Amino acid sequence: MLTVSSTDRVFILAGAGVSAESGIPTFRGVGGLWRNYRIEEVASPEAWNRDPRLVWEFYSMRRRVASAAKPNPAHFALAKLENTLQERLFACTQNVDNLHEQAGSRNVVHMHGELFKSRCGTCSRPPFDDTNLYEPPAEVPRCECGGRIRPHICWFGEVPFELHRIYRALGQCTLFVAIGTSGVVEPAASFVAHVNGRARTIYVGPENPANTSSFTECYLGKAGEVLPDLFGAL
Ligand code: NAD
Ligand code: ZN
Numbered sequence: 001m002l003t004v005s006s007t008d009r010v011f012i013l014a015g016a017g018v019s020a021e022s023g024i025p026t027f028r029g030v031g032g033l034w035r036n037y038r039i040e041e042v043a044s045p046e047a048w049n050r051d052p053r054l055v056w057e058f059y060s061m062r063r064r065v066a067s068a069a070k071p072n073p074a075h076f077a078l079a080k081l082e083n084t085l086q087e088r089l090f091a092c093t094q095n096v097d098n099l100h101e102q103a104g105s106r107n108v109v110h111m112h113g114e115l116f117k118s119r120c121g122t123c124s125r126p127p128f129d130d131t132n133l134y135e136p137p138a139e140v141p142r143c144e145c146g147g148r149i150r151p152h153i154c155w156f157g158e159v160p161f162e163l164h165r166i167y168r169a170l171g172q173c174t175l176f177v178a179i180g181t182s183g184v185v186e187p188a189a190s191f192v193a194h195v196n197g198r199a200r201t202i203y204v205g206p207e208n209p210a211n212t213s214s215f216t217e218c219y220l221g222k223a224g225e226v227l228p229d230l231f232g233a234l
Contacts (some may be wrong), residue, residue: 001232002202006176008084011173012078013191014093014100017180017205021072021224022099024065028182044156046189048121052148056134061153063164066097066115074179075103076224080230082107090169094181094188096153111188112159121122122147129202160187170194177202183209206229 004010005129027039041047042058058104063145082089082105091108093100096115100108113193118130120143130149134141141149154160170176176195192201203209203218204226219226 002175002177002230004085004231005224007170008088008174009169010081010089010175010177010194011191011199012081012089012091012093012167013176013178013181013188014078014091014095015179015181015188015205016029016095017092017182018074018078019069019072019095020180021074021096021222022197023071024069024095024097024099026180026182040114042157043153045057045158048150048155052140052150053124053134053136055151056138056140059137059153060133062096063115063131068147069097069099071099071103072224075099075105076225077227077230079104090173090214092164092166092169092188095186100109109162109164109166111162113151115151115162117152118149119152120145120147121150126216127152162234163187166191167194175200175202178209178215179204179227181205183208 020026026102037058042055048055076102078091082091091105092111093108094112095114096110098114098116116129116131117127119127123143123145125143143149171194172190176192176199178192181188189211192211195201200217203212203215204223206220206222208218219230
């Protein structure tokens, strides 16, 4: 069990593994989401410019998968932690589903965007809620400005959202906990190295991540089984 003291500031980095037990496949696991799609053909600005209908087909499929999913005990444990620690918790997820929010979390930074939001690829109109499925033969949706509406997702080659707030929170944390993230997607994979030497660094997941040597301690197991009993002495 991990002791969290009354002065600790906790940074959570959640990855695809947190939603795996809810039935949303990870990218790298068996049956990974991109099985039928080559990811570079659907999740990059180049893909969008080349074939926006294919991109919307992929994200519509992901919206359908995520709509059927329910939060698991890992999401509920994180929501409870937020409730206890309040502003001493900074939760950052790489997940684009909304299962943290469904479990009751109110303050999660989605560094890779949100599946149920869209935005204009041309003008500065802010991202908006969107649960529609845009599947062929449907046309790619258009903004009032004439630009194409795209998923509010950070694609390969794009800069993740809220990095400024994220690095500020990394600078303040005393306990860093990464959960279900393979440690290969940058810049998230380097967050642990950023806090090393200043904070305790913990990993939770069924196998060691690629950056395992950067962690003080690894709790090997499924997020839904480890997290509910992980945080003690709150
Ligand atoms: P990843 O697919 O690279 O790695 C998944 C990790 O989860 C692996 O290390 C695996 O060991 C671990 N894992 C599998 N089952 C687990 C469980 N039950 N409990 C805990 N851990 C488990 O995922 P990533 O490192 O998050 O990065 C890949 C990218 O994929 C991210 O950019 C993310 O945006 C995107 N992604 C998001 C979702 C989602 O929103 N739910 C799903 C798939 C991929
Ligand atoms: Zn526009």
